[in-house]
Amino acid sequence: MLYRKYRPSNFSEFIGQKHVVLTLKNQILQNKIAHAYLFSGPRGTGKTTLARIFAKAINCLNLKENADPCNNCNNCISINKGSFIDFIEIDAASKRGIDEIRDIIEGVKVRPFIGKKKVFVIDECHSLTKEAANAFLKTLEEPPDYVVFILATTEPEKVIPTILSRTQKFQFRFLTSEEIFEKLKKIKENEKINIEDEALKLIAQQANGSLRDAETILDKILNFSNNITREDIENFFGMVKKDFILSFFEALRDKNKKKLLEILNNIYLNGYDLVIFVDEILRFLRGVALVRVNPELKNLVLSDFIPEDFEKIYDILKEIPISDIQNFINIFLESYWQIKREPPILILPLELAILKI
Numbered sequence: 001m002l003y004r005k006y007r008p009s010n011f012s013e014f015i016g017q018k019h020v021v022l023t024l025k026n027q028i029l030q031n032k033i034a035h036a037y038l039f040s041g042p043r044g045t046g047k048t049t050l051a052r053i054f055a056k057a058i059n060c061l062n063l064k065e066n067a068d069p070c071n072n073c074n075n076c077i078s079i080n081k082g083s084f085i086d087f088i089e090i091d092a093a094s095k096r097g098i099d100e101i102r103d104i105i106e107g108v109k110v111r112p113f114i115g116k117k118k119v120f121v122i123d124e125c126h127s128l129t130k131e132a133a134n135a136f137l138k139t140l141e142e143p144p145d146y147v148v149f150i151l152a153t154t155e156p157e158k159v160i161p162t163i164l165s166r167t168q169k170f171q172f173r174f175l176t177s178e179e180i181f182e183k184l185k186k187i188k189e190n191e192k193i194n195i196e197d198e199a200l201k202l203i204a205q206q207a208n209g210s211l212r213d214a215e216t217i218l219d220k221i222l223n224f225s226n227n228i229t230r231e232d233i234e235n236f237f238g239m240v241k242k243d244f245i246l247s248f249f250e251a252l253r254d255k256n257k258k259k260l261l262e263i264l265n266n267i268y269l270n271g272y273d274l275v276i277f278v279d280e281i282l283r284f285l286r287g288v289a290l291v292r293v294n295p296e297l298k299n300l301v302l303s304d305f306i307p308e309d310f311e312k313i314y315d316i317l318k319e320i321p322i323s324d325i326q327n328f329i330n331i332f333l334e335s336y337w338q339i340k341r342e343p344p345i346l347i348l349p350l351e352l353a354i355l356k357i
């Protein structure tokens with residue numbers, strides 16, 4: 001699995017989440033490590049990975065000047081192998097009860113055997129039962145100074161407030177498609193995969209901010225072939241061909257309903273996924289609207305597209321009033337949700353949208 005093979009092993013390989021990484025590194029260099037952290041944020045954005053890197057940096061015997069763990073000393077090696085006795089990972093999704101928490105509470109009483117600190121990672125900590133969370137509270141309040149807790153969760157709103165308030169909180173963000181692309185490109189070079197950059201960009205976009213998802217998608221695609229074009233990826237996702245999209249936007253600019261219905265039916269009959277199609281349309285409309293309102297956003301917006309595609313569509317829409325674009329977004333957004341609810345005739349909400357423009 002690519003996502004296992006390419007799990008970053010130090011801060012330098014870690015992508016994005018700069019605010020979190022910087023603070024953690026500084027704490028290590030200044031020896032100001034807190035006793036409890038909460039890493040919260042969307043799935044596949046690096047919470048577990050960073051918890052492991054941090055635990056290694058805390059215990060590394062040969063820390064680098066930039067706070068990276070060496071990955072060479074006995075402590076780093078055994079953390080990497082999962083055999084370090086003072087690094088305890090608990091998956092609260094499967095071990096959520098009071099007994100597991102008692103084990104932690106007992107474990108906290110014993111000093112580290114080999115490590116400088118005993119690091120406990122409690123993953124998916126929102127899954128702990130209320131009973132277990134309450135039992136844990138006291139330990140979390142005043143742990144011995146040789147203990148560090150790292151709690152991770154995708155759903156911080158489900159963690160009880162008394163636990164939240166005793167942690168130093170870090171919010172992880174969705175990775176941008178540019179950040180994801182950066183890593184996919186490294187994997188491509190390393191694995192000597194023959195894949196077009198445009199194809200990688202599409203994968204990065206479709207991963208919706210999750211690096212794990214991007215790597216899993218790449219894995220799946222590599223099962224078919226080692227020689228991958230943009231078109232392969234479009235087919236894989238059921239994405240509508242660029243030519244269709246371009247002529248759709250031209251007809252939209254002209255409010256040519258007859259043409260729009262024609263293109264739409266063509267797309268439908270060709271078996272494309274309509275949800276993905278509307279998603280594409282909306283992403284482009286949003287991008288165009290943002291750049292129209294604030295041209296300084298252009299680079300940011302471009303990073304989410306294949307630049308030539310965006311430029312072409314921006315050009316097509318550049319004469320029409322921004323109020324029209326706003327209107328299109330409203331109408332297509334409405335039809336997006338309607339399609340997702342699987343109406344009796346799948347294409348109907350989109351046809352209706354076209355009649356409304």
Ligand SMILES: Nc1ncnc2c1ncn2[C@@H]1O[C@H](COP(=O)(O)OP(=O)(O)OP(=O)(O)O)[C@@H](O)[C@H]1O
Pocket residue numbers: 002003004006007008013014015016017041042043044045046047048049050153154183211212213215
């Ligand atoms: N910021 C990142 N930089 C580099 N690789 C990343 C990053 N985030 C995720 N990955 C990749 O995705 C994989 C999964 O990441 P990780 O397990 O850290 O995610 P997570 O945030 O803990 O997700 P979950 O909430 O599902 O547990 C990693 O093995 C790595 O390959």
Ligand SMILES: [Mg+2]
Pocket residue numbers: 047048049123152
């Ligand atoms: Mg995780």
Ligand SMILES: [Zn+2]
Pocket residue numbers: 059060061062063069070071072073074075076077
């Ligand atoms: Zn080390």
